Amino acid sequence: MALTSAVANAAAAAAAAGAGKKAAQVQLQAELNTDDDWNKFLTRDGLLVVDVYSEWCGPCIGMVGNLKKIKVELGGDNLHLAVAKSDTIECLKRFRKRSQPTWMFIASGQLLNVVFGADAPRIARTIEQELKNEELAKKGELERPKRAPHELTTPEQEVATAQEKIEQEKREKEAAAIEAARYERREARARRLEMHFADICPALMLPHAQKNLRKVTDTIESFGIILADKCPIVVGKEGAKILAVEEPELGEPAAAAAIIERPSLALLFKKMPDKEGDIIEITRRALCGDHLDEDDEARKKLPCTELRDGNVIGLFVPADRHQRAAVLDVLFPKMVGAVVEPPVPAEPPHIAIMFGAWQRRAVLSMAGLPRVAPRLLRYGFYADASVDEPKLLCKNIDQYELRPEKDFCETIVLMIAMGLAEPELAEPEDMFPDGPPEELLTLGALHISADAVVGKEECARFFPPGYSEPERKPRPKGKKKKKRRHDKDENAEESAERTQSTENPEAEPNGDTENGDEGDENGDTEENGDENGDDEDNEEHTADKATSPPPLTPH
Known part of the structure; x- marks a missing residue:
């Protein structure tokens, strides 16, 4: 009992000491979590030093001791310290989603400086210099800069400008890749349909123009x-x-x-056998006057002009072979489908995101959220974190859980859509937000593709063509069975066996031999079962190296 009491007293003393340290830390640094807390803190006199943090990356604990020393030795009541949560304070929204420590220096409601990183000597020098400047400003010997806390400092503006330039180049690169992929799809479809419909041109007459069909046919x-x-x-x-x-x-x-809402008229024009030239160009020249100038009076008498109802178009004729292919697929799907396979669905721009396999349950749980699930295209488990030469282990979590041994170096890779394959065909509510899903970023990815162009190349290695096709399971090998013969042959064999057994009673019937073999086989099966049982027992004592974080490496 004495020993138990001593341990309890020691624990209570340790808890009291910890509580005292925490209270001192809270007293040293004010905690700002709302706009009201922030605005109230800005009204204090003197130099304000704010450690800005985000929800998924907390404040810099390592600087607490240094800040306390600086406050006691230099600042006194003229120095006020605080930690501010950028996620819930509107003025600090530019610091959200950052893992880098951020320090703001404020006086009289004006932003003096911003320092990034946990560089203790630099922060100490900055505090010392800003305290001296504050004393000079109070004496009227120095004019403080006029900059609101939400405005960017000059270094921040330079970084923001450089970052925006990088982002702009990235967007242009991705847009060029998307346009190139779109052109390639359209060209492939146009070539495929030209094999059967080279002398055909579709057109669409809107409901209000159908009464003028005769004018169209006479013109062409x-x-x-x-x-x-x-x-x-x-x-x-x-x-x-x-x-x-x-x-x-x-x-x-x-x-x-x-x-x-209303029936239109799908038209199919065909070139006469003795007519030369491209049918699209001829049809457009006849109906739309592509060969005429905009101000030409003859253009006003063409069907495409006369069939307009105010600002509503009356007749649409595709302008090139790409448009012809798209219009044929829409207006004449049965005719096209009878001779040509349907177009391959477009793949959206995407990136690869890699995590440790031990995070698989949290990763797939986040990937199953309503906001993220539509963006998950594929996933798989790999032997290591190699991006250049990935080694596939299995394609789903059920297969991975059946693996008897797992290792810390194994990874799970997700193929995440960064946009829609054809955004022009989507509804506004179906559009994805910019960047990777925040829900996945909070888990700490091992690797994220730099952009959608790089992501396409990386995903081609992780998920090669045919990756999503169902796997064919091999049929289990069964025992070889004798081929059944006709009843007449079976009766003949049975009579022959009876005759043989009568003549040679010492010979064993075939059935006994087969049963004996089966008995041996069953015996082997039982032995295998025992071995499997032993394996299962061993698996229970084997640590699952992919269900918990890897061990910490000593620094």
Whole structure:
């Protein structure tokens, strides 16, 4: 009992000492968590030194001792210290999502300086210099800079400008890659359809223009083009979006509402056998006057001009082979689908994000959140953190959990969409926010692709073509069974066996031999089962190296 009491008293004393230190720390540095706390703290006289932190990266604990020493020896009542949470204070929003220690120096409500990093000597020199400047300012011998706390200092502005330039170059690079991929998809589709529809040009007549179909057919016949087919069609919302990308006038509210809700007329023009030239160019010249100047009077008599109803287009003819392919897919899907496979879905821009495999449950839990789940394209487990030569272990968590041995160096890699494959076809609420998902960033990734261009290259190594195709499971090898013969043959064999057993009673029947073999096999199976059982027992004592963080390495 004496020993127990001594231990309890020692624990109580330690707790009291810890509480005293914490109280001293709180007293040394004010805690600012709201806009009201921040605004109230700014009204204090003297030099204010604020340690700004974010929710996922706390304040700099290592500087507390130095700050206390500085306050006692230099600052006194003229120096006030605080820690401020940038996530909940609007004035500090520019410091959010940062892991670098940030120190603000403020006096009389004006921002004097900002220092980044836990450089104790530099921070001490800055505090000493700003305290001297504050004394001079109070005497009227020095004029303090006029800069609100939310404004950027000159060094911050330089860094922000350089960072913005980098971000702009990154956006331009990604946009160029997206446009190149789009052109490649459209070119591939155009080439594929040209194999069957090189002499065909589709067109769309809006509902209000259908009464003038005869004018259209009479115009094109003089150019060696005939109307091969026509059919009413309600384009629908998805089709209207695709057509609006090809012809912006079809995206205007009145035109879009017309083709979505009312039947339009899908036309299919065909070039006569003896007519030479590109059918798209000929059709556009006949109906739209592409060869005429904008001010030419003849242009006003063309069908595309006469069929307009105010600002609403009346007739749409694709301008090139890419548009022709897109319009054929929308207006004549059955005709196209009968001879050509559907287009390959576009893949959105994406990056690779890598974590330690021991984080797999937290990672997949975050990836399953409603805001993140639509952005998770693929994931897999790998033998190490290599980006250049990844070694795939398995493709899902169920397979990974079945692995008997796991190691700290194993990783889980996620393929995360950074945008939509075709944003022009999406609704505003379906758009993704810029940057990787914040929910995943809070877990501390081992690697994040620099941008979507680099991400595409890295994901091609992690998730090569065919990665998502279902795996074929090998059929289990069963025992070889004798082929069954007709009943007549079986009866003949049975009678022969009975005759043999009568003539030679010492011979063993075949059935006994087979049963004996089966018995041996069953015996082997039991032995294997025992071995498996031993393995299972051993697995229980084997540490799962991928369910907890790796051990800390000594510094």
